[in-house]
Amino acid sequence: xxxxxxxxxxxxxxxxxEGFPFGEDTLVFKVGEKVFLLCSLVTGxxxxxxxxxxxxxxxxxxxxxxxxxxxxxxxxxNTVYMDGRLTxxxxxxxxxxxxxxxxxxxxxxxxxxxxx
Numbered sequence: 001x002x003x004x005x006x007x008x009x010x011x012x013x014x015x016x017x018e019g020f021p022f023g024e025d026t027l028v029f030k031v032g033e034k035v036f037l038l039c040s041l042v043t044g045x046x047x048x049x050x051x052x053x054x055x056x057x058x059x060x061x062x063x064x065x066x067x068x069x070x071x072x073x074x075x076x077x078n079t080v081y082m083d084g085r086l087t088x089x090x091x092x093x094x095x096x097x098x099x100x101x102x103x104x105x106x107x108x109x110x111x112x113x114x115x116x
Contacts, residue, residue, distance in 0.1 A: 001082045001091045003027075003044045009092060010037055013099050015114035032110045036102040037095060038072075045083045048072050049098035059094075066094075 001009075010016055010029040017030050022038075029037040039047040048069045051059070056078055059066045065084035069077025080086070080094055103111065 001088055003039065003041070005088075006039060006047060006082065006091075006095075009095060010099075015103075016099070031099060031103050032106040032114060034102045034106065036098045046079055046081045047095075048077050048079050049094050050076055050101050051078045051094070051097060052101065055097070063090075 007018070007027065011018060013029075013031065013036075015031045016036075019028055019030070020026065021028055025040060025042050027039045027041055028035055029039075035050075037047055037049050048071075053075050056066075056068075056075070059078065060068065063084070063086060065081040065086050067079050067081075068074035070079045072079075078094070080091065082091060086094075103114070106114075
């Protein structure tokens with residue numbers, strides 16, 4: 001997966017938006033005004049995604065491409081390298097998981113507004 005494929009995949013998510021709230025070097029994807037993924041445009045080969053803490057540990061133990069989130073709460077965020085042995089399907093699963101965690105944490109009213 002490259003940066004363009006990452007961007008396209010994230011923006012296919014219902015209610016997903018993109019922006020640069022942390023400066024022009026970091027592309028941020030949100031749902032319901034909450035971040036579900038960040039990607040450095042400087043490096044372009046990795047992204048930070050939210051993750052259930054138990055799953056985060058499992059994935060980090062299984063894959064060297066998944067490490068505790070750089071500059072993030074390491075319990076809830078992973079940094080994922082896209083240029084390793086992870087398949088497109090696995091990368092998409094990590095993105096889906098992050099999106100779902102954030103979407104499901106939104107108030108029901110906000111979720112309904114997004115899905116209409």
